[in-house]
Amino acid sequence: MTERIDHKMSKNAQRKTRRAKQKKSLFKRILLGSSLLGSAIFLILTIIVISYILDAPSLEKELLNDAQSSIIYDMNGQEVEALSGVENRKTVSISDVPELMQNAFIAVEDIRFKEHIGIDIKRIFGAVVANVTRGIGSEGASTITQQVIKNSFFSHEKKFKRKIQEQYLAILLERNYSKDEILAMYLNKIYFSEGAYGVATAAKTYFGKELNELELHEIALLAGMPQRPNYYNPFINPEEAEKRRNIVLSQMEKYGFITAEEANEAKEKSVTDSLIMETEEKKQYHQFMRQVINEIDAYAKKHQVALNLYEGGLKIYTTIDIKAQQHVESLMENGTITYPDENFQAAVVLLDSKTGAIRALTSGRNNTTIDFANIQRQPGSTIKPILDYGPAIEYLQWSTGTLINDEEYFYSTGKKVNNWDKKYRGNVTVREALSLSLNVPAVKAFKEVGAERAKTFATSIGMPANDKYLESYAIGGFTVGPTPIDIAGAYRSFADRGYYSSPYSVEKIEFPDGRVINLKPEEKKVMSEATAYMITDMLKTVVKSGTGSRGNVQGLPLAGKTGTTNLPDEWNEPLGARDSWFAGYTTNYTAAVWTGYNSTTKEQHISNEGKRIAAYLFKAVMENVHADKETANFTKPANVLEVYIEKSTGLLPSDYTPKEEIISELYIKGTEPREISKKYKQVEQPMMDGIYDKENDKIILNWNHETNETEEETNEVVFDLHVSIDEGPYQLILENTTALTYELTEPIDGAIYRYRLIAKDRNYPSNVSIPFVIEILVEKPLFQLPDPFDNNGNDGEEEGRQEDDETTDDETDEGSDETGTSLLNINL
Incomplete structure (x- = not known):
């Protein structure tokens, strides 16, 4: 028994020994394999490094x-200038x-x-x-x-x-x-x-x-x-x-x-x-070239690449339009535009509406070293399409005819929202609110959309991504505002059917060895084409008949918006401003203009007259770049409908809606109104009678207007009275009168006078009644002279009296009244 146990123990020990040897052998093999692999990798890396070293340039x-030197090229590939560090x-x-x-x-x-x-x-x-x-x-x-x-x-x-x-x-x-x-x-x-x-x-x-x-x-x-x-x-x-x-x-x-x-x-x-x-x-076009350098610097930082502009022998292909750049630079000097003083500054950014390429740029006047094209300022009312109405159309499917009550209104903080003229207009359409640059409707639109969605929309087209968008942002009261380049980029997205890309001045950079870096930013769809078009259509109204009319260029399909920022209330300068803007676009070009001072004080700020300079600059730029250039109008998308509505209700007009109340507005298909307005009814027909008074030789007319309306509403009715003599053309003899009677002395004997009376609404003159018409025949009495040969005269008098009586009898018929005047009432 003991021998068997010892034999088993011996076998177990042998197995353990074999296992240990196997594990040790496996470890050695792994270690050897790793060493060989590491050596191989090291050898490969060494060979690569040596090959790199052998391929390195010589130390000249x-x-x-x-x-x-690096070479700058314009939008057409023509050399503009050489950038050389040696020169400076x-x-x-x-x-x-x-x-x-x-x-x-x-x-x-x-x-x-x-x-x-x-x-x-x-x-x-x-x-x-x-x-x-x-x-x-x-x-x-x-x-x-x-x-x-x-x-x-x-x-x-x-x-x-x-x-x-x-x-x-x-x-x-x-x-x-x-x-x-x-x-x-x-x-x-x-x-x-x-x-x-x-x-x-x-x-x-x-x-x-x-x-x-x-x-x-x-x-x-x-x-x-x-x-x-x-x-x-x-x-x-x-x-x-x-x-x-x-x-x-x-x-x-x-x-x-x-x-x-x-x-x-x-x-x-x-x-x-x-x-x-x-x-x-300064070197030529130095402000544009500064923008070029800024963009290359930003690219280099983002991609962890250092680019030696002045000594790298680079070919830099830019977007500059030399002719446009020369023109905007000329506008910075007194001449075409009259500036109030030497400290007054301006920045102009001109983009290609189809691509976002910067075609021209000025960033200040009088050789300032401050880059005002990239300085962040409060945008004023230029923000309203971007932050208020654009998001309302995009997210809530508002129409240009959506009604907003322009009334006394307060921020959630309790501060009052004021319009620029301190007045309120009641219900206004979105189009009217934007055209007149009203603040209350803009704040209401912002709140209806919601701050987060408004921020999402605005930042998608280049606005600053501040932590929180406050209610005051709705009318431009930013803490950290956009730059003129930002505003130009945002407005271009409306011009380009809802596509956005950051404005850029550099297309590409080519290195001496032939490699190319493409700096053109990617374009993204950020809003529906319907939103872009509806904003554009309203901004066309702004420049045609609203606050932007000073920037309008006749014959050009142009959209645009003004913007100003207020001075502190305690300065008591209600007509002055810190900043004045004008931004707008066509299908070819987009421009944003900022004007103001580097430092605004009570003594140095934009005057009421100075606020117009931004619009004058915008107009001068757009006139120049569009001269002799075909400019297509904006194309309405298939899902946008033009609908005639009743302005005060937003419903379809009835047969009795005054034409002054009927306007055309845009709706996204499926949101257009279907209900017909019942606000207006036809004005009730007036009633009129009239006579020819033989005794006093005059025509007398009387009329009245009885309705079921209240007395106050009745007082709003006025009358037009026309006359036609012997079937001649009607002539207006009373207009917009509230009188209820009319007299004509010494009418023409034997003539037929036809009078036509129309009642109409005083506030809406096109809202009229059915005419009431009467005819009056003037027949004056015959008068017999005494017979000069009749000594007594009595026979002649009696004879004359008989003729009078006979004449009276002959002229009296069934249609005569008591005075013997022919009277015919015609109710049409």
Whole structure:
């Protein structure tokens, strides 16, 4: 028994040993396989890296120091100008750059610049961790040396091949040049917006100073700009420029280049106080070109691509219409338009209605450095089609004839909503409310739609996506408002049948190696074609007969809207404004115009007359671009019906609806009214009688009008009286009279007078009664002269009396009245 047990135990031990050996063998095989796979991957990567290095460009000195110009093309592919960093660059040696400035750039861009070999291994690992934990692109690892390489040789796309080549060339650069030489290359190459390349040019551009004259806070401002030159441009974005400057100062303090006291003192300085306004002559179309640079900068940031506009040898295809651009620029000077003063500013944005391409743009007057085409302002009543009536049609299927009660009304906060003229008009159609730019109906429409749906509609066509859309937004009272470019883009969506794309000035960019980046934004359907058309039709009324008539161009199918923003109530300037807008479009072009001041005060604001300048600018632009150009009208969609309705009820007119009350409005098919109005009835026929009074030789007419209406309503009836003599044409002798009698003295003997009396509604003159007609024959009595040969005269008198009696007898018949006047009543 014992032997059997020992035998079993021995077998079990053997099995365990075999299993252990098998597991160990499997582990070795996995480890060996992983090692071989890793080695293979490493070998492949090594081969790829080596191939990239071998394919890298040579380190040419000319490219390190010289710029390769980029070319700008217009909408027709014709060259406009060359962008060259050399043209606006002053090259300096490192000895000309103050040590404090050198340290500022090193502190914020590459703190280990003096120690590394061209690449910073520690920074690379830090960037890898940051990109893993916070997302790709959250932190970069490029050294100053790498940036010199990038700016000199590459198109700056963040691709693996380009990064390997950049790092290789950076190491090679460090072996061939000193740190001072590399830093000088960097400081002479970097871009500072406003067309300025290099620190020396930037110092002149922003402060009008030489490098050795700059103060600490100015140095820090410049050192912070290269990361995002246009975004941190203090002329355009002073608040962000100040934040970035303060980061630089904190970094300089952190690394011991300045003391805490120096940093704090510099942070107290205003960014804008030491800025100078540029006085040198601007390049042609510089405001449009600034927009081009803004868009390329935004694209580069979004796609994590750095694009060297001035030195990259790029071909930049823009949307500019040279003729239109020249015209809008000419409008910024006194001449065609008279401006109130030199500080008065204006921005004009002209789009192609079919594509959204920016054809012309001005962003200010008198060489201002502020980009008013991209400044956010309150839009005033230009927002009403976007935020109120557009959503009401889209979501609630309102018609242009939907009635809204224009009455005393309050926001939910209790504040009163006022119309611009402080008056109320009772029930008005949506068309009338928009045409007259009434505020109460607009706020009511916004509330009926709901703030969230209104916001969804507005943001889909480019309006700011503020956290919450308040009731005051319905009439333009934004906290953060749209830019002129935003307004132009939104209005274009109505012109283009409900399609929206962001306005753009750059079609594409072509690199020297033939690669192309397409910058044209995608177009999306954001509203129904019915909504777009119905808004357009109402905006055509605005410019034809409403508040926008000053911007109308005769003979052009044009839609548009005005907008103004009020001054504070305590200023007691009810006719003045902060901002004045005009936006509108045809099937060819869309334009948005903003006017106002950079800083509005009680002493400096838009006057009542000045509010008209936006409309004058809009009209001048649209007249120019449409000259000798065929412009099609807007096409009504098949599901939009034109219906004649009764204005005061919104119902179908009856046979008795006054023509003044019948209007044409648009309805989405299936929502049109079916019921006939019962508001109006035919005016009751008046009753009239009349005689010829022989004794006094005159015709006397009397009439009355009896209805079942109230006395007040009866008083609204007036009369027209016409006369026809001997079947001649009728002539009006009394019009809109409330009299109930008429007399005619010395009528024509033997004539037949036919009188026609019509009763009509005083308020609606076309609402009339059936005429009441009578005829009166005038037969005057015969008069016998005495016989001059009758001495007594009695016989003659008696004879004359008999003739009178006989005449009377002969003339009396069944139709005669007591006076012997022929009377015939004709009731038609």
